[in-house]
Amino acid sequence: MxxxxxxxxxxxxxxxxVSRVFNGTKVSxxxxxxxxxxxxxxxxxxxxxxRSLRRQHSEVIALIIPDIENPYxxxxxxxxxxxxxxxxxxxxxxxxxxxQEKEARYLDIAMSENMAGVIVAPATDKIDLxxxxxxxxxxxxxxxxxxxxxxxxxxxxxxxxxxxxQALLDAxxxxxxxxxxxxxxxxxxxxxxGWKDVLGADSAQVRDGHxxxxxxxxxxxxxxxxxxLALDPAPDAVVAGNNLLGVGAIQVLTERGLTPxxxxxxxxxxLPFTTLTPAAVTVVRLPAGHMGTTxxxxxxxRLRGDSQPARTVVxxxxxxxxxxxxxx
Amino acid sequence: MxxxxxxxxxxxxxxxxVSRVFNGTKVSxxxxxxxxxxxxxxxxxxxxxxRSLRRQHSEVIALIIPDIENPYxxxxxxxxxxxxxxxxxxxxxxxxxxxQEKEARYLDIAMSENMAGVIVAPATDKIDLxxxxxxxxxxxxxxxxxxxxxxxxxxxxxxxxxxxxQALLDAxxxxxxxxxxxxxxxxxxxxxxGWKDVLGADSAQVRDGHxxxxxxxxxxxxxxxxxxLALDPAPDAVVAGNNLLGVGAIQVLTERGLTPxxxxxxxxxxLPFTTLTPAAVTVVRLPAGHMGTTxxxxxxxRLRGDSQPARTVVxxxxxxxxxxxxxx
DNA sequence: GTGAAAGCGCTAACAG
DNA sequence: CTGTTAGCGCTTTCAC
Numbered sequence: 001m002x003x004x005x006x007x008x009x010x011x012x013x014x015x016x017x018v019s020r021v022f023n024g025t026k027v028s029x030x031x032x033x034x035x036x037x038x039x040x041x042x043x044x045x046x047x048x049x050x051r052s053l054r055r056q057h058s059e060v061i062a063l064i065i066p067d068i069e070n071p072y073x074x075x076x077x078x079x080x081x082x083x084x085x086x087x088x089x090x091x092x093x094x095x096x097x098x099x100q101e102k103e104a105r106y107l108d109i110a111m112s113e114n115m116a117g118v119i120v121a122p123a124t125d126k127i128d129l130x131x132x133x134x135x136x137x138x139x140x141x142x143x144x145x146x147x148x149x150x151x152x153x154x155x156x157x158x159x160x161x162x163x164x165x166q167a168l169l170d171a172x173x174x175x176x177x178x179x180x181x182x183x184x185x186x187x188x189x190x191x192x193x194g195w196k197d198v199l200g201a202d203s204a205q206v207r208d209g210h211x212x213x214x215x216x217x218x219x220x221x222x223x224x225x226x227x228x229l230a231l232d233p234a235p236d237a238v239v240a241g242n243n244l245l246g247v248g249a250i251q252v253l254t255e256r257g258l259t260p261x262x263x264x265x266x267x268x269x270x271l272p273f274t275t276l277t278p279a280a281v282t283v284v285r286l287p288a289g290h291m292g293t294t295x296x297x298x299x300x301x302r303l304r305g306d307s308q309p310a311r312t313v314v315x316x317x318x319x320x321x322x323x324x325x326x327x328x
Numbered sequence: 329m330x331x332x333x334x335x336x337x338x339x340x341x342x343x344x345x346v347s348r349v350f351n352g353t354k355v356s357x358x359x360x361x362x363x364x365x366x367x368x369x370x371x372x373x374x375x376x377x378x379r380s381l382r383r384q385h386s387e388v389i390a391l392i393i394p395d396i397e398n399p400y401x402x403x404x405x406x407x408x409x410x411x412x413x414x415x416x417x418x419x420x421x422x423x424x425x426x427x428q429e430k431e432a433r434y435l436d437i438a439m440s441e442n443m444a445g446v447i448v449a450p451a452t453d454k455i456d457l458x459x460x461x462x463x464x465x466x467x468x469x470x471x472x473x474x475x476x477x478x479x480x481x482x483x484x485x486x487x488x489x490x491x492x493x494q495a496l497l498d499a500x501x502x503x504x505x506x507x508x509x510x511x512x513x514x515x516x517x518x519x520x521x522g523w524k525d526v527l528g529a530d531s532a533q534v535r536d537g538h539x540x541x542x543x544x545x546x547x548x549x550x551x552x553x554x555x556x557l558a559l560d561p562a563p564d565a566v567v568a569g570n571n572l573l574g575v576g577a578i579q580v581l582t583e584r585g586l587t588p589x590x591x592x593x594x595x596x597x598x599l600p601f602t603t604l605t606p607a608a609v610t611v612v613r614l615p616a617g618h619m620g621t622t623x624x625x626x627x628x629x630r631l632r633g634d635s636q637p638a639r640t641v642v643x644x645x646x647x648x649x650x651x652x653x654x655x656x
Numbered sequence: 657g658t659g660a661a662a663g664c665g666c667t668a669a670c671a672g
Numbered sequence: 673c674t675g676t677t678a679g680c681g682c683t684t685t686c687a688c
Binding site for chain 1 (some may be wrong): 680681682683684
């Protein structure tokens with residue numbers, strides 16, 4: 001691997017000059033030409049490790065998400081990438097797998113690799129960002145808030161829960177149940193709160209176990225839906241707290257011949273790969289990609305030196321009564 | 329940020345001893361205790377950048393994929409992660425977005441960040457691995473082969489294409505069309521070859537434009553399906569070359585009231601988030617997760633010094649006539 | 657505008 | 673077993 005010293009020697013200049021050429025500092029035209037030529041002939045690539053060590057930061061942004069298999073998060077990742085790339089940053093995706101431990105490990109890596117910044121969708125509410133913050137690293141939270149005083153971009157979760165529930169009621173369903181994620185996850189409990197808002201805290205549903213906290217996964221949706229169908233009286237509609245829960249619930253319903261609209265379904269979050277009939281399922285679309293771009297923009301501002309107080313931005317969602325399979 | 333020098337001073341030992349403690353080299357028990365205590369009180373974290381610079385390699389593996397939004401690849405990523413984690417490596421995911429340029433950029437980063445190795449699903453067949461290989465980096469290809477002489481793990485694509493086509497014929501469909509990805513992508517052309525194998529190169533379908541090369545995306549499936557339905561005579565069944573193509577095709581069919589099995593559909597690749605009726609769609613399941621674990625294992629072997637000739641492993645796929653939504 | 661030189665934080669000889 | 677020391681490749685004052 002060629003170094004600046006070899007390039008310098010070949011070009012007949014000092015290593016400092018080579019460095020300057022690759023960092024945009026002014027260098028006389030002829031020397032620059034010589035350097036570039038030498039660099040090319042030696043296949044020189046700047047060593048980022050050395051550069052980071054010297055500069056104390058790299059040009060890469062860490063994006064830590066709880067579930068790499070959930071399209072919601074990968075769509076968000078796309079958003080982050082799009083804006084980061086344009087600003088000259090690369091983003092590396094880390095899957096915490098909803099594990100606090102793995103998450104801590106990746107946070108540690110981001111720190112000790114001198115990464116430029118991190119965007120994290122916290123796996124739990126116990127995430128500890130203090131080591132990074134003490135080191136003056138920039139971190140922005142997405143999807144879920146943290147205890148730390150940092151920039152944050154979230155969805156209007158409670159509102160989404162309300163909209164989904166109301167849509168089902170408006171469609172004439174009588175007993176609207178709710179399946180959501182782990183109670184310890186903010187998005188899950190907030191969406192459930194939205195459901196309660198509409199039904200009323202003392203309604204029959206809320207009393208009768210029509211609210212199920214499950215895992216944010218397809219299998220969680222399946223199990224919860226089965227539980228709901230075993231109830232007496234059973235619900236005639238359900239609000240699914242996220243996309244995967246929605247898929248699981250619909251799968252079970254379809255298997256039992258209760259394909260929507262025979263049984264009402266509203267899901268919070270898009271169903272990007274579904275093949276369902278249009279208009280059968282209500283979707284409260286969450287702008288995952290937009291969340292990603294917003295978070296990336298906020299991080300970039302910080303990296304550029306912006307030091308205004310921490311901001312929280314809440315993204316509006318969009319009620320879609322029509323085709324659940326529509327492109328997002 | 330604390331350094332080993334500060335820890336050394338506080339613990340009353342030399343920096344080398346601190347380094348040894350954090351690298352598993354033998355150190356007397358009392359000194360080790362002193363070092364750990366000092367490290368903890370200073371919140372010391374080893375600086376990976378410095379370590380990589382010195383050691384000339386890091387403990388992270390780069391995984392470069394062409395589409396982060398495709399569950400096929402994220403499932404593969406899960407597989408890679410699972411085995412890498414256990415071996416003490418972290419994996420960072422890079423999305424090349426099917427762009428040769430972005431891919432090159434990430435390859436460059438992997439190289440200049442001294443990463444331990446890379447696993448790449450090539451965006452195009454023109455991928456140039458020589459810079460990495462010249463540097464003696466270990467790279468394994470997944471999903472698609474390269475011109476370089478490296479380890480590679482692939483699916484039995486042609487066989488999958490054959491199986492899908494045959495299943496449709498066995499089910500009684502008469503005119504089986506095929507939608508596949510860009511002809512320049514190996515998996516796409518191979519799966520189409522499988523389709524041709526079954527129908528016969530001089531069959532009516534093959535002559536009549538019943539094979540469409542599209543993009544490996546939902547919208548590509550939609551467009552191709554619309555084209556096929558406009559044909560006269562129109563096909564009565566279709567083989568979709570990958571999961572997203574399958575989703576797009578089924579969406580269009582459903583919109584036109586041709587929900588399978590009214591129109592036959594066989595897809596190469598799983599449909600993890602679909603909500604379709606069981607048994608309506610034939611799926612040739614591709615073991616994406618397994619591909620990931622296999623690739624990671626091969627890479628790890630190389631990192632441990634294995635230098636046997638490059639191997640290519642081809643994974644068997646599995647024909648699933650039943651529930652397309654089944655868990656993989 | 658350019659070069660010399662001093663590290664960034666760590667590991668790995670090399671002595672002891 | 674332990675300390676001293678010389679860099680890994682780069683950027684960046686500081687003089688010229």
